[in-house]
Amino acid sequence: MIQRTDIIWLAEVDSTNRFALDNFRWFESGTMIAASAQSAGYGTKGRAWLSPPDVNVYASLVLRDFPFPVHSAARIGSLAVLRVLRMHEPGLPLSVKWPNDILCGHKKIAGVLCETRDNGLVIGIGININMDREAALRASSNATSLFIETGKRQPDVGIFVSELRNTALDLLEQARSKGDSELYEEWKSENYLSGRSVSIRCPDQNTVSGLVVDFSPDGAIILVENPSGNIVEIRSGDLLGY
Template identity: 30%
Template sequence: MREKVIRAILDSGENFISGEQLSKELGISRTAIWKHINALREEGYNIESVNKKGYRLAEKPDDILSSENISYNLPTEFIGKKIVHFDTIGSTNDYAKEIGNKVRGGTLIISEQQTKGKGRLGRSWKSKSGDGIWMSLIIKPKIDPYKAPFLTLVAGASIVEALSNLGVDVLIKWPNDIILNNKKICGILTELSAEMERVNYIVIGIGINIKTLDFPNEIKEKATSLYKEGYKISRADIVRQFCIEFEKLYKGYILDDDKENTLDICRKHSAVIGKQVYIVKNNKKELVKCIDINENGNLIIKENNGDIKEIMSGEVSIRGIKGYV
């Protein structure tokens, strides 16, 4: 019922909607309406109330990641249509894996805080309350399991497009980091549940630093946030734009086997193609030149001896010569 109350207020825009009208439309008492309004205010909605006029939003709810706010007028078919929101959780990826078999594809798990957030290769991910976007998307594509890793590139390309739509130009450090001003702003962790020839579900975890201004010493030279780089952008708008862009690229890949749109974005916005980088594997570093990303989403490199090799995601880490990239 609370979702219906906020949707009615969102629909009214700058106009007031009376408690009596809400009561009639929703079939509940005005006292119940008042209780829902107070609960919504506690969630962060700035709802103005004026005697004999009713209720309206005093400002756009840009920073509220509730299901009602993000899914309102979201023009997707299934991505983000079901959102589970938490104030705090251990890990959105872990929770997504718990419910992966029980929910429909496109379900999005979002939390204001993670206490056990994690990144690629088991690294921890700092997820302070309200500072970023910590979310996991559950998808259920009818593809062979070996095709699943390409969806990390789909997610990365979707984030690039989403932020570009909002005025932020970022790069991708293959395969799963989003870079702004040569520092990491976002990480992607893709996890798969599958049988020999069938995908049960895929969880794509995404962490985006939005408001963080001070980073721990061990990562302050390689991590940044939108606010730190001067971009004050709505968290809700970022999530909506991601859902829109992901659905377009995802449907192209799954339904039409179209990889080119995703690859074009990943190549155009690559932070490593054409550069010399260190390939790190088992604590050993090798200086190579990145040449391209092939049709399978793997990185093509040239070794010092001239050999051309294909590197699969998950095999190695990449480090720049002078810094993170």
């Protein structure tokens, strides 16, 4: 069993994911690295993640000997964020946006980034908790926070870190005991893009447009391409419109 008491709190770090990866060999599986601020936070493809002090969750969960593919870890992170936010605000219109964002309505409230190291991986999670509108606009025109959505400031951002860790480890134990197909179905049912028309720029710089009809177990988004009607599976890319 993974110990559930190991949370390492840092006042500031360049990035909790980078810190976890650089020191991976020293951490037990289940260790959570959390920081009050990040000086060089990053998301997918190294994009900067604005990380002002004392207002948001910046955390990374270390998992050794992870028995599933990386996309399963991303599902665990995304579902953990959904469950924890719903504990606090059950009425929020939350969803997952492929490949790694959490939306509230049409705006991004959180992100998940999984990176591998040696025989395991790190699940990085950023959630905008008490960020105000001005700071959110500096982050992105499409960013929001729990405070912006509810008008309520959370007195203790740290409680979200503890809840995220416990929820993610619960999901991991569920996957280990039953397989990860249930998590796949739950993640798929939460996806914002289902039934929507999207445009995606693929790694080869070609753009594919079509209707989202499904998501594969390995994390690919499945489109009916316009105008050909071909079925296309895309495993990575940038959403240009949705």
